[in-house]
Amino acid sequence: MDFKILGPIEVRTSLGRPIALGRRKQRVLLAALLLNVGKAIPSRRMLDWLWGERAPATAESNLYTYISALRKVLGSPSRIEAGSQGYMLRVTPGEVDVTLFEDLAAQGQLALSAGRHDVALERLTRALCLWRGESVLEELPLPAPLRCEAARLERLRASVVDASLEARLALGQHGEMLADLEALTHRDPLNERLRAQLMLALYRSGRRADALTVYQSARMTLAVEVGIDPGPDLVRMHQRILADDPALTPPPAVAARRAPAELPSGSAAFTGRTAELSRLRTRLTAASGTTAISAITGAAGVGKSALAVHVAHQVAGRFPDGRLYVDLHGSTPGVAPLHPADVLARLLRSLGDDTAAGPGGRLDVDEAAARFRSLTDGRHLLLLLDNARDAAQVRPLLPASPTCHVLVTARRTLTSLDGASHHRLGVMAEDETATLLGRLIGEERVAAEQRAARAIVRLCAGLPLAIRIAAARLIARPGLSLRVLADRLAVEEHRLSELQADDQAVRACFMMSYRSLDAESSRLFRLLSLLGGAVISVVAAAALADRPEPRTADLLDRLTEAQLLEVCGHDRYRMHDLIRLFARERAREEDTEEDQAQALRRARPGVWASPAYMTVRS
């Protein structure tokens, strides 16, 4: 919901529908609650505000009627809490224009005093845009204490206007701001600060005589209207202009510093994932009290990075201060994962801090992380940490400001990342991968061999990586029929060696996950492939590995963590088809035939196991 009082009072639903707030006293009551967000108002004070000294005998019951009427229009769960201290409005900071305004005003003032004029101007302008009228709660008669609070906000607005003019002058925008300054001076002729800013802008625009005339007119107005002389600041500005003080020289117009826009280009063929995109978008655009972290985890090649990059582009407009991107190489075959110190040095450089790393020297991680947090404070930044190895690699890279959002992708579940929302990405639906295949190789080719196309889609088992690899082969060989590829893929033993193109080797992806396992888990992983495609129970796995069940359950959890298995029920696991093929290939390479046969006999007593059996499709 949106609650607005910077102008006429207005409340809208999250879909933007205005809500009728009812009679005048009811609106004053809501106004009182909105001017006191976060505070409880005792009912005695409320009665006083609504009726003053002349409260009728029915005032108290009328107050309850208004409260319950407001509760009704504001919907459930109830927005008005009645506690022992009084009534309080339940809202989140992003729902109320006053809270947003005060927050942006404070950020802007802070940036201005730190000399970050571009950031200051952006914040202050956004703060001023929240005002829909000249005064707080326009047209609503307010009791004196509430009028006082409204007047405080109006004074704050005036100081924000003043600060934004100062930022514009510092950014060399004197020419463009003349019209605004003239209009403001016209409306507030006794404001000496505005006059001084107008004089400076005119002087810097090469209009020295006009600047001096503004002084004379200010002097006259002050004398006639209030009988005083100009104050020392205005007098000083006049003298400096007369003396052509070199310090008044305009700063070179500062081209607005370009916000880092580091996201890799999204894939033009990106397909499906509607529900996941919508969930992530909601999370990335919601206001929150802390840095929002969204972690996308899932098996190798399932499309985590593609999804993250796609959604990041969709919400980029919400992060005007920049979109930062780092591939942490947590799972790239043959590439060492990036060290947090190196990542921080890079991020600091992206934000304009070139002192981050001395030549060849590595910054102390804690120091660099602290500097990164200072630099990101109050900025609306999106940070995409792609392909993380684990939570430890990510933790030092997290900003601390609620204005920043972090998206992380990783194969392992990052459960120890405090406060993160976890999104587990499964394989794509069959119709989505079919659409993807069509987009990649062309609809005509699919239309010409529909059955074979469906077979390829099925064989790639929802893994976009596999579809892309299969498509890459078809694109590279326009003469290759879909049927031939489908037939080749259908021969399980051939599936992995067929699915290789460029650097996108499915095997290399899986190999990386596999190599990270300890010897006991990797042995179980290989043996599990012997069970075929069925659901894996702890009992069967324990028999296969010849280990006690609790120990086996541990090992299965480790494989699940490495995304080589999926949980599909209590004590039930499933292995992705392509991963199972890979595991079977590893078993053939690394275990003797006798080992495999024995394992299978333990798991399936009565079945005569042989390498021949193992190659039969399950």
Ligand SMILES: Nc1ncnc2c1ncn2[C@@H]1O[C@H](COP(=O)(O)OP(=O)(O)OP(=O)(O)O)[C@@H](O)[C@H]1O
């Ligand atoms: N929804 C999608 N539409 C089209 N292509 C996709 C989609 N999802 C993934 N892909 C493609 O599939 C391939 C693998 O995806 P991606 O690199 O995102 O996987 P990943 O889960 O990040 O893998 P890894 O665990 O290796 O980091 C890429 O070529 C990517 O472009």
Ligand SMILES: [Mg+2]
């Ligand atoms: Mg990835």
